Amino acid sequence: MYEMILSACILFAILVLGDIISLRTKARVPMMFVALITYLILTWVGMPKDFPTVSNLGMFGELMIPLLVIHMSTLVPPHEYIQHWRAVVVALISVTVSVLIIIFAGGLIFGYPSVLSSAGAVSGGGVIAALASMKKLQSIGLGALAVIPLVMVALVDPIGQPIAANMLRKYAKALKQTIKAETIIIEACEQLAAASDVKNVPYGTDENPSIRYKAIIPKEYETEFVMLFKLFALSFIAVILEKYSGINMIFWCLALGIITTHYGILRGKMLERANSLGIAMAALLFYAFTMMNDITPQVLLQEIVTVVAILFIAVIGLILGGFLGGKMVKWPKELGMAVGIGIMFGFPGNLIVSTEVSRSIGETAEEKKYILEQLLPPMLVSGLAGFAIALGITVSILLKTL
Secondary structure, eight states: HHHHHHHEEEEHHHHHHHHHHHHHHSSSSHHHHHHHHHHHHHHEEEEOTTTTTTHHHHHHHHHHHHHHHHHTTSSSOOOHHHHHHHEEEEHHHHHHHHHHHHIIHHHHHHOHHHHHHHHHIIIIIHHHHHHHHHHHHHTTOOOGGGGGHHHHHHHHHHHHHHHHHHHHHHHHHHHHOOOOHHHHHHHHHHHHHHHHHHHSSSSSSSSSSOOOSOOSGGGGGGOOHHHHHHHHHHHHHHHHHHEEEEEEEEHHHHHHHHHHHHHHHSSSSHHTTTHHHHHHHHHHHHHHHHTTTTTTTHHHHHHHHHHHHHHHHHHHHHHHHHHHHHHHTOHHHHHHHHHHHHHOOOOOOHHHHHHHHHHHHHHHHHHHHHHHHHHHHEEEHHHHHHHHHHIIIITTTTTGGG
């Protein structure tokens, strides 16, 4: 028990350090980046590498992966994917272009395993795609390459967010010029609030993201245990579907999450609602720590050129894909490219960037709100759609070719 509690305290202290630095830098230095680098340095200077295992948190983190994927599918009500179909189209084109450029351009230089292991992580799949890639690499004896997707995930925020913010600022300034008078914004906001008050029904909200079906379980019976049971039950169904279909469990988690949210089985932001998101995310990082134990300073230095080059290629691919997709759906080029690069870092980065841009460009509270309402929906929907598409392409299809 002594070793278990001690190891857990040290692991959480690493996350606390990451949180403090992230807060002090206004998320410009992401918590995950600080945590991963700190863990690496501590293991290099003598900290036992079995802390995640001794604390049992690493194994718990692996268990949390399907729950977190289902949780991600409940962040956006299903009808918004249809309402903001342009963002979904741009996400599809951006991820496809990025993955193709990474595989063909990067593969010629660095080899197929290296670029494929990072394609999903840097093209929207995030830490889930990175962990799936690392697990696959270790299973085929290429564990040394696991540093590539992991470092990618740590760098997507500090690289992607400034680029997206710059493009969104240009779009927001152009958007501001189209505002004829402040009264138009005020009237629009008042009409929106009035419509919301009149509607006053539990459809299309976090309480019930479905716009067609009632929540199956009444709110008073929707306890934390009930919500967690539903998440675990869906995870189990996803595992069974993977066994008989050969399609990765993560894809089934996404599909089941969206479908059950549409039919009123799941509510919005399930893990937050169950007060379990914090421990689930922490456990996921501890699981990532267990996969970093074979990374030495020599391995990191050896692969750093590969990491930087693939990140550069991914940025070009996502921006190009966003530009092409934006043209296809008749968006301004700045919005299309911002949405494309926003897929790289996803949620909550796209929320942070959209909020910061609206605050810096808008002069009044009404202007800030109006600009945010124009920026956030396409950024959020495309980020989550890109997450699903990147996982579908890389984890469910391409990783099987390794």
